[in-house]
Amino acid sequence: MTTTTTGRFDGQVVIVTGGGSGIGAATAERFAAEGASVVISGRRRERLEEVAARLPADRVLVHVADVSRREDCEALVAAAVRRFGRLDTLVNAAGMNLVGSVPQTSEEDWRACFGADVDSVFFTTRAALPHLAETKGSVVNVGSVSSLGGGWSHAAYNAAKGAVANLTRSVACDAGRDGVRANVVCPGLTVTDMVEEIMADDALLDRAWDRIPLRRAGQPEEVASAIAFLASDEAAWITGVALPVDGGQTCTDGGPEWGK
Structure with a gap:
């Protein structure tokens, strides 16, 4: 059961991209439950409205945007500041998964994956940093266990999530002088729309449990708890960290095998 610290984010303003489902939706709900005003962004208005x-x-403010596009990211940040007057936390939870080895990945799919997973983080962060410097705020990016190592059959996704982790470290180095922190959470197998096929395949799950000591998938709310911690004053001395939230997967002797 998720425990919240009521009022931890009173008066603060948080942007959550990918806020219409999964980890993004759970994160938006978590920040709102702890007192924040939340701007949720995504491409499908109906899901955001839900x-x-x-x-x-x-x-709450709903803002429809394609965060792989620079102009949409700039408009998102501007809308948040216009509506609520400040910005304290940016959570980049938007992204896409892509199955395929290098020979199986088309140039179009490669660019789409990097647009959704990397360009979105770059553009939103660049737009948000001047406002975060004013509040001594933070960026929390949603990476993956793939940010920490390779895996089978996810060449573009692994590359993109690795880039997110190193981009986060770069932001931590450069923005620290302004009092801005940047961290990345690295979820393992989490019950979201992106892993529906895995969750429906008992054979794949049996192989997954061999790599996950807690022998279960995570819930979006559990990842949201880690995001909220990193954004809070309790993590005021933490920046540049890639935090696994993975049931112990990355402490085993190998990465995910279920795509092999």
Whole structure:
């Protein structure tokens, strides 16, 4: 059961990309439950509205955007500051998975994956940093266990999530002088739309449990808890960290095998 610290983010403003489902939606709900005003972004208004309906009406803003596009990212940050007057945390949870080895990955799919997973982080962070410097805020990016090592049959995704981790470290180095922190959470197998096929395949799950000491998938709310911690004052001396949230997967002697 998830425990919240009521009021931990009172008066703060948080942007969550990919806020219409999965980890992004759980994160938006977590910050709102702890007092923040939340701007949720995604490409499908109907999904964003479903999430917004569960949040306090006076502390939520729905903003439709394709965060692989620079102009959409700039408009998102501007809308958040215009509506709520400040920005304290940027959570980059938008992204896409892509199955395929290098020979199996088309140039179009490669660029789409990097657009969704890397360009989105770069553009939103660049737009947000001047505002985060004013509040001594933070960036929390959603990477993956693939940010920490390779794996089978996910060449573009592994490369993109590795880039997210190193981009996060770069932001931590450069923005630290302004009091801005940047960290990345690295979820393992988590119950979201992106892993529906894995969760429906008992044979794949049996192989997954051999690599995950806790022998279960994570829940979006559990990743949201780690994100909230990294954004909070409790993590004021933490920056540049890639935090595995993976049931112990990355402490075993190998990476995910279920795509092999």
